[in-house]
Amino acid sequence: MPDALKHVAIVGGGYAGMAAAVTLAEHGVAVTVYEASPTLGGRARRVEINGVALDNGLHILIGAYRETLRLIEQVHPSPADAPPPLLRLPLDWYQHQHLHLRAPALPAPLHLLTALLTAKGANWSERWAAIRMMRALRRANFHLPQDTTVSALLETYAQGPVFTQHLWIPLCVSALNTPSEKASAQLFLNVLRDSLNADRAGSDLLIARVDLSALFPEPAANYVRARGGEVLTGCRVTAVDPVAEGFQIMAGGTTRTFSHVVCALPPHQVAAFLARISALSEVMEMVQALEYQPITSVYLQFDGDVRLPSPMTGLSGGVAHWLFDRAAICGQRGLIGAVISAEGPHQELTQDALAERVHAELASHFGPLPQLKWQRVIAEKRATFSAAPGLRRPAQKTSLANFWLAGDYTASVYPATLEAAVRSGITCAHGILGRSAAL
C-alpha cells in the first residue's frame, strides 16, 4: 500500500507509541494516537503534587539510549539559549560511604579500566576481579551461551563483596528492576556492553531537567500535529476489530477505520485488548506469562535547602536505593526524591511509614534537615516486567497483517526501559514504512 493511503492508529501514548507516531509522521504517514489518560507518557509521565510538576517515578537514562536521545533531540524545538532538557553526567558511581568510581576523560574502555582501578572503597583484589570479569566478558562479546541469573554470573567471576553489593547488584536492580537472584544475566550484559564497555558517552548518566511528559511525549505530540497527525488524549480505546479494509477502532463512542494498528499498551493490558483477535493467541500466551516488579518513588519536600554530595547518590543497607537532589538537577529547592526499585521488604510498610523511613535514612546520612513540608509516595506496582533469564518476548511484527506491537515488553536487547519502548515504536514504524525493521 502506498504511504499516502496508510492511516495508522496508535493505541497508547507512552514512549513506545509516541516514538512510532513521530517516525511515521516524519515520513508523511497519517497517524492518530489514542491515549486513555489526559497526560501523555504512560509509565513515564508528569504528576502534579501540591502544585509542583513531578514524575510518577524518577527515571535515569544512560548515554547508550541512542534512539531515545535522538528522538528527544528531534522533537525539542531547542531555542539556542534554552538549557538542554537532560542533565548529562559523566560516569560517577557514588554509593555513599561504600564505593566511588569516577571515569576520567579517556576513550573507552580505558575510562572504565581506570575507574575500576582507582575505585575508592574496594581493595586491590576486588578491583582486579572486576577488571578480569570485564575483560573476559569483552572477549566473549558479552554473550552467554546459556542465560543464567546475575547472581550466578557474579559468583562465576568471583566478584568481591564491595563490588557485588555496591556496584553490580545496584546496577542490576536499577537497570533491570529485578533482584539479582532472579535477573537475566544476558540482559544485564547487554546493558554493560552498550554502556560501560562502549564509547565513553555510552556510560554517561542522564537525568531529565523537565518532567517526563515534557521530555518527549508532549513535544512529540506537537511534532506529530505539526505534520497533520492527530493525538487524542483522554480517549480510551475500547475495542479493535479486524475488518476487510483494515481495523475498526472504537473509542469515545465513535468507530473509525484504519489501515494499520500499532498496539502500544502496557503489557498487563494487552491480553484483555487482544482477546477478540484469535490470530494473536501466541502473543497472548507470552504476555500472560510475564511477571511484574514494582518501583516506588518517595518525594520529600523540605522548607529549606538540602544538598546532597551528588545530583544522584546511591545508598545501601536501608530502603532507599537512590536519592535525587532535585535542586541540583532542575532547581526544585528543598526537594529530594528517593527511588526504591524492584520487590523487597519495603512493600510491607504503609506509605507513611515508608516515607518516614526514607526521611530517617536521609537524616542519618546527611542531617540535620530543615522542617519537612510534605511527603508523597508513588508506588507503581507493575512498573516493569520481571527480567527473568530466557524470557520470551513477542516480536513487534505479529502474524496478523498490519497489526504491530510496541512496548518495553516486546522483543529487545534491553530490559523494560525507555530505550526498549522507543526502539520498539521505531521498529513498528519502519515495518509499516516497508523498511528494514531491525534496530
Ligand SMILES: Cc1cc2nc3c(=O)[nH]c(=O)nc-3n(C[C@H](O)[C@H](O)[C@H](O)COP(=O)(O)OP(=O)(O)OC[C@H]3O[C@@H](n4cnc5c(N)ncnc54)[C@H](O)[C@@H]3O)c2cc1C
Ligand atoms: C516508577 C518507574 C520508574 C522507571 N524508571 C526507569 C528508568 O529509570 N529508566 C528507564 O529507562 N525506564 C524506567 N522505567 C520504565 C519505563 O518507564 C517504561 O519502560 C516505559 O515508560 C514504557 O513505555 P511504553 O510506551 O512501552 O508503555 P506505557 O508507558 O505503559 O504506555 C502505554 C500507554 O497506553 C495507555 N493506554 C492504556 N490503555 C489504553 C487504552 N485502552 N486506550 C488508549 N490508551 C491506553 C496508557 O495510559 C499509557 O500511556 C520506569 C518505570 C516506572 C513505572
